[in-house]
Amino acid sequence: MxxxxxxxxxxxxxxxxxxxxxxxxxxxxxxxxxxxxxxxxxxxxxxxxxxxxxxxxxxxxxxxxxxxxxxxxxxxxxxxxxxxxNPDRAKVQAERQANAARQKAFRERKKAERDAARNAPRNAVTPASDSNPDDTTDARRRHDGDTNANRSDRTNSASPQVDGFRNAVSNGTPSRPVLPSPSEKEKEDVSKTEGQRPGASVAHIGDRPRIPANCEPLVVALTASQLVVGWELRPDEWFLIEALIARCGIPALVTSANASWQGARTPPRSGRYFLPAWRQLPDAAPAGTPVPALAPVRQLTGTDAKAAGWLELGAKYANDL
Incomplete structure (x- = not known):
């Protein structure tokens, strides 16, 4: 142009x-x-x-x-x-011919590359003379050493495809290792060690979550009211509960938790469920104000009953330390 x-x-x-x-x-x-x-x-x-x-x-x-x-x-x-x-007619025509020749050479080179790629052997497969006459293709060769040493027959070999002692590979399903559980004596020793540690302010029974000593009365009161939940909380959440106990008092927290439990669609599984309602409670009433009786909740069964037993056992050990 x-x-x-x-x-x-x-x-x-x-x-x-x-x-x-x-x-x-x-x-x-x-x-x-x-x-x-x-x-x-x-x-x-x-x-x-x-x-x-x-x-x-x-x-x-x-x-x-x-x-x-x-x-x-x-x-x-x-x-x-x-x-x-501007260039004259001869120069423009010479440039057009040179461009046409260059484009033609480029197209021919690309066509030759495509033809060479199309005619090249696929997957490095070549005809074999020692294949079984009944094989579906002439390219089927003898199995390598990783499988069978036999040729490809119509009848499969009874030997496994992978040696059981090779590369630590076995045909069996690997089993999950079973770790030994700590004995009761070991749990008791851990509890005593935690209680005797200087500055220790939490109760740790076996593999149960650590409950700060200032928050343990609230957990015991909730358990006595059949409000059994898990207490796997973060340190900042425990600090918030300690502040709520000091500001509102344990009876008000138990009353609020009972109301939250009654209004829940499904029984709460963690004490974290009560925190939003607790934070909305007013300050504790003056001394001498009667606390309303709490309505009993559903009867504990199954896992909830076991959790309540663990908490009672924790309270017992905490009193003994």
């Missing part, structure tokens, strides 16, 4: 800046026409209506001629100094 070369100061040149709009349009259109048709700047008078659709073509051409942009010729005009800034 040929290109027309215009100086970036073309519009401000003294010959161009004084042109009318239709003369400017005709001149630029004539440059493009000459480059497209390889006329080397020659403009025929009969080609004016095709080059640009403006009124007064002949007067516009005369204006360009008077400005020195077009030179008068026998059958039309020649754009002034066109070949000084």
């Amino acid at each position: 040929p290109w027309v070369r215009l100086d970036d100061r073309f519009p401000s040149h003294r010959k161009v800046a004084l042109l009318s709009d239709r003369a400017f349009r005709l001149h630029v259109s004539a440059l493009c026409w000459s480059s497209e048709n390889l006329t080397e700047g020659r403009i025929l008078e009969r080609e004016l209506p095709v080059i640009a659709r403006v009124r007064g073509l002949k007067s516009a051409a005369a204006e360009l001629e008077a400005a020195g942009l077009w030179d008068r010729a026998d059958v039309g005009w020649v754009i002034h100094d066109y070949l000084e800034y």
